[in-house]
Amino acid sequence: MSTQPSAPVVILVEPQMGENIGMAARAMANFALPEMRLVAPRDGWPNPAATATAAGATHLLEGAQVFPDVRAAIADLTLVYATTARERGQMKRVVGPREAVAETRSAIGGDGRVGILFGREREGLWNDEIALADAILTFPVNPAFPSLNLAQAVLLVGYEWFAQGAGEALPFAEVERVPAPREMVVSFFDFLEAELEARGFYPPEKKTTMTRNMRDMFLRRGLSEQEVRTFRGVAATLMRGPRGGAPAAAEASDDAGTGPDAGART
Structure with missing residues (x-):
């Protein structure tokens, strides 16, 4: 039986609040992202606050792997995206979630392993961490207020991942109406x-x-x-x-x- 992963890995870099880790896990479960990695969580691991906000997605928290730094967390990956809301002046491709997910599906179909880096709540990813990624992943947001909550960023990527796989099919349809003669x-x-x-x-x-x-x-x-x-x-x-x-x-x-x-x- 193949153990090849069927979805990208979500990597939270030095998350500062357990609540945000839990909400990120909940977003992952909503959209079938099964693997979480944590890089040096500020308050250690496991974190009871994460469990409290995971809303049933505790299996993702229980299976989360903890790494000392980004380099260790991405060592086995073949394609890595770094999420950021700010232009960093680095000579890297910049893609939105739709393009990134399409590339991810292609890479996984070719036996690649893909990871998406999400930065710290207060300051995001450091430039040296972004330098380890293949491309920058950013979102079309209001330029006057571009910062996203950690779980929100994970949810946006998760939504695009699931929508492309499911063909954007809704989970249920309108109740059939029988026209009156x-x-x-x-x-x-x-x-x-x-x-x-x-x-x-x-x-x-x-x-x-x-x-x-x-x-x-x-x-x-x-x-x-x-x-x-x-x-x-x-x-x-x-x-x-x-x-x-x-x-x-x-x-x-x-x-x-x-x-x-x-x-x-x-």
């Missing part, structure tokens, strides 16, 4: 308009226009069968019985539907 819709209009006319809703000289406008309002978005049943039940409740009366409540229940599609969804 026109006979059902017109029957609802007949019912509603007859009830409104019986209660003197229409000024005689405006009935035709108001009827057309009301139909247009309902038809503008396309009604589903469930929506027609619900609207008819609401109208029946308001028009046919006293407030809280049993007959009206019963009719509303029948008209609104009691099947699996009835009621609100979350």
Whole structure:
């Protein structure tokens, strides 16, 4: 069985707060980045504060490797990116997350090992550490406020990594709506308009226009069968019985539907 890694390694260089390590692990778990390396974490390792903010991603913390310096942390890698929000004056390629992830996938497909360096919360990576990388990875952010939280930077890379692999497919789709047949819709209009006319809703000289406008309002978005049943039940409740009366409540229940599609969804 091959042990070749299928994702880039996330390397946090001298992270200062355990909370940020935990949140970075959470972001990694969100987007299927399975390997974390730590370079000389300020408060030592393991760190209880990291566990508290990992929100269930403790397996990444438990598997994290600790290294004394960047050179040791990247020794087995073949492609390394250094993240920074500032221009460093180094003669290196500068790429965004989309390009970096595309290159990473190509490198891993060719049996390469890829790592992404993330710097200290307060000052980022040092120039000598960036010098060990193949390219600089930066993000399109507001130039007036370019600094990212450590976990935010990891999340941006993770999102791009997962999106390119999954084709940006969403985890679930909109609940399927069953379009209402026109006979059902017109029957609802007949019912509603007859009830409104019986209660003197229409000024005689405006009935035709108001009827057309009301139909247009309902038809503008396309009604589903469930929506027609619900609207008819609401109208029946308001028009046919006293407030809280049993007959009206019963009719509303029948008209609104009691099947699996009835009621609100979350």
